[in-house]
Amino acid sequence: MPGEDGRSRLPEWIGTWGSVIAPVSVLTAVLFYFGYVSSRSQYEYFGVDVDAVGLGTQDYVMRSPQPLLVPLIVLTLLGAGLLAGHAAIRDRVTTATGRTMTIARAAGLTLLAAGALLLAGYPLAGRWAYYPLVTPLLLAVGGGLTGYLGHLRGAAPAHIARRAARVLIYVLVAASVFWGTATVAQWSGRGLAMNQARHLNDLPRVILDTKERLHLRDPTVQESALPAEENQTFRYRYRRLRLLVVGRERLFLVPEVWSPSNSTLVVPMDGSVRVQFQFQPHPPS
Known part of the structure; x- marks a missing residue:
């Protein structure tokens, strides 16, 4: 059967x-x-x-x-x-x-x-x-x-x-x-x-906006204050950061130039920061 x-x-x-x-x-x-x-x-x-x-x-x-x-x-x-x-x-x-x-x-x-x-x-x-x-x-x-x-x-x-x-x-x-x-x-x-x-320049370029000043000690990272506007919650912008790795609901960022005084910045992806990924500086042929 x-x-x-x-x-x-x-x-x-x-x-x-x-x-x-x-x-x-x-x-x-x-x-x-x-x-x-x-x-x-x-x-x-x-x-x-x-x-x-x-x-x-x-x-x-x-x-x-x-x-x-x-x-x-x-x-x-x-x-x-x-x-x-x-x-x-x-x-x-x-x-x-x-x-x-x-x-x-x-x-x-x-x-x-x-x-x-x-x-x-x-x-x-x-x-x-x-x-x-x-x-x-x-x-x-x-x-x-x-x-x-x-x-x-x-x-x-x-x-x-x-x-x-x-x-x-x-x-x-x-x-x-x-x-x-x-x-x-x-x-x-x-x-x-x-x-x-x-070759940190080969990693993705990141622009990070935060609500509070981060007081980073890395000399490579550029900090600038965003203009105060109504309903603007982000007050500081950080450039010359690179994406090292994407973790579980967080980003790990490093300065784009290596230095022994550098540190890895851990950024939560929960709305407390604003992240922009920049294009590579190579125009399309």
Whole structure:
């Protein structure tokens, strides 16, 4: 019967959709995380906590390709190279001398130990600028080399302890790659912020009218008093402002020339101010 066929296929449909939804959910979570890390670093440069901006999940996912592009390209090329090299190494592993294997294993353990020492020495080495990238790279390369050599020596270890150790090494490699990629995302966000600071003129131009004087300390921003007229509620006008980002019911404005004394102005979009966006000063051709 049709009803029975539908019920009999229900578990199959659930399994099919589950196999599709689960990877998509994981991918979305990963994209959200790296987009958040990059955006947090970017807006910290302008003195803004990204949580105060109020960006949504879609916003962070859309911002994730910028910090993930270089790591994905590098990991893809590295993976292709490792797969190509694996076939050649596997064919020659039987002719490799014990000395060569011992040296390679010692190199992997040395890199792994160096990464572990840096990890344990975080209170002393944590302020090193390259610490969050060098440490996971040492752990990933050392752990990956050690685990790979263990795999070449025997595809199915007899002892359960060896099998568990191999699994733990692979987990360590995955966690280290994730850590290193997050560091690249953070640096990407800071680099994007510094590039914006060098080209603030590329951001949208804003004219801001307020009811009260703002007493801004930024020397770039121009303040002028509006003429007193009947039913005129706005009394001051501010020019040479640029739109940094649009948040949840608020605008984040910065002066159009970077200075260490500058600050980010948070403007609510509730009628208490009047905002005008200026055209770009380029006549149509």
